[in-house]
Amino acid sequence: MKNLQKILSIVFLLLFIxxxxxxxxxxxxxxxxxxxxxxxxxxxEFTNTGQLFVSISSVSVSSMPVTSNLSRPDLSRIGFFLxxxxxxxxxxxxxxxxxxxxxxxxxFTFQDISPPSQSSFNKSYAVxxxxxxxxxxxxxxxxxxxxxxxxxxxxxxxxxTTKDYLPAGQTKLPSLYFNxxxxxxxxxxxxxxxxxxxxxxxxxxxxxxxxxxxxKGFNLLCASKVQYxxxxxxxxxxxxxxxxxxxxxxxxxxxxxxxxxxIDGCSFLKPIFPVKNSLxxxxxxxxxxxxxxxxAREVLLEESRMWEFGSVFADTFCKMLFMVFIGIxxxxxxxTDKAVENYSAKISLIRLFYVxxxxxxxxxxxxxxxxxxxxMAGEKATLxxxxxxxxxxxxxxxxxxxxxxxxxxxxxxxxxxxxxxxV
Numbered sequence: 563m564k565n566l567q568k569i570l571s572i573v574f575l576l577l578f579i580x581x582x583x584x585x586x587x588x589x590x591x592x593x594x595x596x597x598x599x600x601x602x603x604x605x606x607e608f609t610n611t612g613q614l615f616v617s618i619s620s621v622s623v624s625s626m627p628v629t630s631n632l633s634r635p636d637l638s639r640i641g642f643f644l645x646x647x648x649x650x651x652x653x654x655x656x657x658x659x660x661x662x663x664x665x666x667x668x669x670f671t672f673q674d675i676s677p678p679s680q681s682s683f684n685k686s687y688a689v690x691x692x693x694x695x696x697x698x699x700x701x702x703x704x705x706x707x708x709x710x711x712x713x714x715x716x717x718x719x720x721x722x723t724t725k726d727y728l729p730a731g732q733t734k735l736p737s738l739y740f741n742x743x744x745x746x747x748x749x750x751x752x753x754x755x756x757x758x759x760x761x762x763x764x765x766x767x768x769x770x771x772x773x774x775x776x777x778k779g780f781n782l783l784c785a786s787k788v789q790y791x792x793x794x795x796x797x798x799x800x801x802x803x804x805x806x807x808x809x810x811x812x813x814x815x816x817x818x819x820x821x822x823x824x825i826d827g828c829s830f831l832k833p834i835f836p837v838k839n840s841l842x843x844x845x846x847x848x849x850x851x852x853x854x855x856x857x858a859r860e861v862l863l864e865e866s867r868m869w870e871f872g873s874v875f876a877d878t879f880c881k882m883l884f885m886v887f888i889g890i891x892x893x894x895x896x897x898t899d900k901a902v903e904n905y906s907a908k909i910s911l912i913r914l915f916y917v918x919x920x921x922x923x924x925x926x927x928x929x930x931x932x933x934x935x936x937x938m939a940g941e942k943a944t945l946x947x948x949x950x951x952x953x954x955x956x957x958x959x960x961x962x963x964x965x966x967x968x969x970x971x972x973x974x975x976x977x978x979x980x981x982x983x984x985v
Contacts, residue, residue: 588727588796589714591862595707600660601699602863606716607729612689614697615715616642616669619682622709623672639702641671644695659702692730696863715796727796728789736790738938742945743782750775753952760957767823768957774816778948781809811852818844821884824915824955844880851876874930881923888916915954922947
């Protein structure tokens with residue numbers, strides 16, 4: 563227990579260190595002596611009333627090596643542009659300066675920085691054709707290095723005045739997250755009522771499931787607050803994004819803890835996957851997933867894809883791991899059903915949950931891979947999984963899963979083993 567407390571203390575310390583306020587759809591980036599020919603800053607889905615504001619300062623361009631006889635870099639060959647998702651691949655296939663591509667919308671070049679003695683520039687641009695665009699920077703001067711501070715604001719407008727910093731596909735996220743949080747918190751009240759009415763059938767796993775509902779509700783409430791603040795200001799509220807990451811981590815760990823106890827409950831032989839061992843595996847992976855997801859929102863678009871992949875990989879690995887262990891539990895209970903006829907109802911219960919878990923996990927994985935525009939589809943799949951799990955394993959006198967059954971001594975079984983919930 564002391565070791566677990568130390569691990570959790572380190573976990574929360576890491577979460578607070580790595581969950582500083584993010585810039586959301588106001589991107590501020592410092593570029594230092596960078597010689598890349600292409601830098602992708604951020605991708606945003608605009609409506610026909612979209613706006614983009616770009617500001618650069620502390621701009622300097624130098625040729626390397628400084629002792630060469632190379633002429634001064636051509637400032638007209640260095641600049642910013644927008645490119646749609648559809649056109650991006652065609653632009654990459656062209657073997658020329660990206661600024662010359664017919665697939666881009668050129669915003670400005672460094673030649674527009676006027677007068678030459680100044681090193682800053684800012685301008686707003688209207689996006690009239692709705693699409694998902696990437697703000698990118700191109701440097702077509704070989705061996706030249708660029709230093710600059712970049713600030714970019716991406717937003718759509720309503721009624722010509724109100725700014726909406728959320729992409730077009732995510733503008734309804736705050737209200738949807740809030741509604742889902744109410745559903746989970748109301749479900750908690752219903753769950754407490756069910757537990758009191760069926761107190762003789764109450765086990766400590768039902769208390770754990772209640773805490774899971776509470777944490778999930780708080781997690782979505784924080785998500786709603788963060789998304790709403792981003793929607794109207796472009797940045798998350800101070801502290802709320804940290805709370806969101808903490809509640810997200812707690813919710814995920816609790817969910818897998820509940821799964822582990824359910825698996826232990828259907829295993830009538832020696833426990834195949836103790837809860838303690840499951841948490842030792844899940845906690846580090848979820849710390850990595852939470853930090854990766856947070857870092858992905860902080861860095862440039864090119865780097866964010868790597869961090870997003872790390873987050874998705876950690877979540878997927880946890881789900882796949884539990885799919886395997888639930889599958890093993892289903893197989894073992896199926897073997898026992900040959901000897902214990904009245905155990906078939908319990909097997910059917912865990913099989914049904916197994917199928918729902920696989921389907922919902924697959925939907926959640928697809929939504930995570932596709933991107934944040936499908937975040938609500940993933941949350942709805944999670945809601946379905948929660949509903950099925952709480953219905954199947956609720957406290958009830960008629961519950962076949964938490965009933966007390968005993969195996970007779972027979973070949974392949976280890977003595978008389980209680981077929982309870984493992985709690």
